[in-house]
Amino acid sequence: MTRRHIIVPLSAGLLLTHGVAHAQNVAGDEDTSQSATEAGEDESGSVLVVYGRALDLVGFAQTGSQGTVGYADFEDTPISRTGELVENVPGVIATQHSGSGKANQYFLRGFNLDHGTDFAGFVDGVPINMPTHGHGQGYLDFNFLIPETLERIDFRKGPYFADVGDFTAAGTVAFKTLDQLRPFAQVELGAFNYRRGVAGGSVAVGSGNLLIAAEAHAYDGPWVLDEDLERVAGLVKYSGGGEGSSYSVQLNGYDARWTSTDQVPERAVASGAIDRFGFIDDDLGGNTTRIGAVANAQFGATSFNAFATYYDFRLVSNFTYFLEDPIDGDEFVQLDERWIFGGSLQHRFDLNAFALTFGADLRHDDIGKVGLFESVDGIATNPIRLDSVDETRVGAFANGEVALGGGLRAFAGLRYDHIFYDVQSNLAANSGDGDAGLLAPKGGLAWEVSDGVELYASYGQSFHSNDVRGATITLDPTTLAPADPVPVFARAEGAELGARVERGRFSASVVGFWLELDSELVFVGDGGATEPNDGSRRYGVEANLFWQPTDWIVLDAAYAYTDAEIVGLPIGNREIPGAVPDVFSGGIKIMPLDALTLTARLRHFGSAPLIEDGSVTSDPTTLVNLGGYWDFGALTLGAEVFNLFDAKDADITYFYESQLAGEPAGVEDRHFHPVEPRQLRASIQYRF
Numbered sequence: 266m267t268r269r270h271i272i273v274p275l276s277a278g279l280l281l282t283h284g285v286a287h288a289q290n291v292a293g294d295e296d297t298s299q300s301a302t303e304a305g306e307d308e309s310g311s312v313l314v315v316y317g318r319a320l321d322l323v324g325f326a327q328t329g330s331q332g333t334v335g336y337a338d339f340e341d342t343p344i345s346r347t348g349e350l351v352e353n354v355p356g357v358i359a360t361q362h363s364g365s366g367k368a369n370q371y372f373l374r375g376f377n378l379d380h381g382t383d384f385a386g387f388v389d390g391v392p393i394n395m396p397t398h399g400h401g402q403g404y405l406d407f408n409f410l411i412p413e414t415l416e417r418i419d420f421r422k423g424p425y426f427a428d429v430g431d432f433t434a435a436g437t438v439a440f441k442t443l444d445q446l447r448p449f450a451q452v453e454l455g456a457f458n459y460r461r462g463v464a465g466g467s468v469a470v471g472s473g474n475l476l477i478a479a480e481a482h483a484y485d486g487p488w489v490l491d492e493d494l495e496r497v498a499g500l501v502k503y504s505g506g507g508e509g510s511s512y513s514v515q516l517n518g519y520d521a522r523w524t525s526t527d528q529v530p531e532r533a534v535a536s537g538a539i540d541r542f543g544f545i546d547d548d549l550g551g552n553t554t555r556i557g558a559v560a561n562a563q564f565g566a567t568s569f570n571a572f573a574t575y576y577d578f579r580l581v582s583n584f585t586y587f588l589e590d591p592i593d594g595d596e597f598v599q600l601d602e603r604w605i606f607g608g609s610l611q612h613r614f615d616l617n618a619f620a621l622t623f624g625a626d627l628r629h630d631d632i633g634k635v636g637l638f639e640s641v642d643g644i645a646t647n648p649i650r651l652d653s654v655d656e657t658r659v660g661a662f663a664n665g666e667v668a669l670g671g672g673l674r675a676f677a678g679l680r681y682d683h684i685f686y687d688v689q690s691n692l693a694a695n696s697g698d699g700d701a702g703l704l705a706p707k708g709g710l711a712w713e714v715s716d717g718v719e720l721y722a723s724y725g726q727s728f729h730s731n732d733v734r735g736a737t738i739t740l741d742p743t744t745l746a747p748a749d750p751v752p753v754f755a756r757a758e759g760a761e762l763g764a765r766v767e768r769g770r771f772s773a774s775v776v777g778f779w780l781e782l783d784s785e786l787v788f789v790g791d792g793g794a795t796e797p798n799d800g801s802r803r804y805g806v807e808a809n810l811f812w813q814p815t816d817w818i819v820l821d822a823a824y825a826y827t828d829a830e831i832v833g834l835p836i837g838n839r840e841i842p843g844a845v846p847d848v849f850s851g852g853i854k855i856m857p858l859d860a861l862t863l864t865a866r867l868r869h870f871g872s873a874p875l876i877e878d879g880s881v882t883s884d885p886t887t888l889v890n891l892g893g894y895w896d897f898g899a900l901t902l903g904a905e906v907f908n909l910f911d912a913k914d915a916d917i918t919y920f921y922e923s924q925l926a927g928e929p930a931g932v933e934d935r936h937f938h939p940v941e942p943r944q945l946r947a948s949i950q951y952r953f
Contacts, residue, residue: 317417318811318821321767323719327676327709329763329776330807331421341854341862343890343905345941347408354420354438355809355823356848358870360917362938364525365484365494366553367580368406370917372870373435374422374780375803375827377843381405383729383757385432387439389515389559390570390609392628394432397654399601399635400580402732403432409519409555411498413463414478416443423778424727424759427662427678427707428611428624433727434757434782444504444513445474448953455946458485466953473505487941488526490544496521512562524550527582528936530923541939545925548596548643551580566615571608576601581643588924588931596640597649603632618668625661632656650742651691656733659683672713680705684753686733697737701753703728721763728754755784770813777806799833801841822851831877840874847871864892875920881935883918888940903948911943
């Protein structure tokens, strides 16, 4: 066998007809308990590699901007950190500025999504975004994933899908883990004391399959102050089923601790006060613990999901250094500890040319402690804001699809979401309770104009919720000045025109989209209050290509451009800080020998405005990574080079006022977190 992993086949239906909340239910799979070996090999014993990007979506997809990435698409792709898995979604950029254990900063469709405000994430049907989080609304942390356990990534963009609600204005990504995995063990070593070990596999137990995987990861990074990352993750999953049914139950766990070198002011580097990889405050860093239980089942046209998660988070930061407190500095600590319970239920009716899906979902966040503290030497001192919050979300939807003839399909959907909340604050004036609801219509057309060519038109509304502490606030916790409460919902409205072409092993799509958001206000985790922002408008185009000209060459490329602006402000002051206008990614995979795979990937994101008048911008960033993987029977040797040309670009850049020790006053400056320098990592994997 010439592939390092057995690839489980993917169905073209996927989540396209059953929804992200039930992405684990693969439409069209008659037997989801099929063994990996039987699924992955042809009659001659050669492994069949199924690329998700090559799946036939014409006749299934609802828009031109949705798709699937299978494990084979990113198996031989250098990934420097777990969060970069989302960059398999065309047009998505995942950066980092506060250490490898923290959720990534995401950029998509002209959004600076912070840590997930308008980008929804799911893993095996479980919603991962954290509302009313200690660091930022919609906090989306995928670091608990073990890449080797993933079967596929399903993605959709825009507010056009009724089965998902909060945080979905820009896009939705759903990870599906494997039910079966050929046993393996792997060790990776690299520059800057990079160490990673991962092992896993599955065996038949009773009438199902038991999968167990575990990962340990440590890294110091190129920083003057060692990152000292310690990360462990594990997954135990039991799955099975019969004709027309499937089920799985799992436990997953994750713990990470790290020291962070946050973004630093350019003036400190230019003056020689610190190295490019230096630090201002050596107390920064954090820890995260996550333990989850998940159950999924499908019985005919009915699918079910239930989950329970324990989550604990602590982060020490200091962005302005000595601007507010010239003596002790501006350090602060953010905390979040909660239990999350929820589930969802869907049923689909197929009536000849008409299909109707009904569904409902429920989520309750029992947030025992969410808070912001002043800090000295990394130790929390005075509480700025400390709350306990009960937040319950209920959603229901109906979605219909009808074949009108002549290759034309029509979609219509309606979703209703309601949020109930109760905030108990250390400042009694900021306590309170309430509820709010939002109704969102969806609709679209898909027309297969000829074999393998389909056109799309879509319209929809969605939303992102606001931190419910902003809905009950009456006093600013830092100044005690009166503060205005904010709405629970910020409505999004968008439309999209697209086209998709599929010709054998070639597929391409292009879309143009428009999106408006009523408000981009956010709850500022390092201020404990809501920062008002006006609404926004975005126009953009995206183009994606996948081509396998021969059995031994695979090419893919994606380009996205977005024009984004704040509405309601004077002309010349409408730029959205951090809204990256253009993104390009591309790669080539070559298999010149049966046992050898060579990969090269390029990732580029352009200069973005950092202030509303556009007078200060970030610099563009371009990175090239290489990978080589050689199979020797059951053994595979791998080598990966990150940042091949040793680019001195920034991973992320901000513009704000800060004050260094010894400076008489604050200085407005660009603050940046550099990309990591060129480095080599080597791996060895053995399959049992």
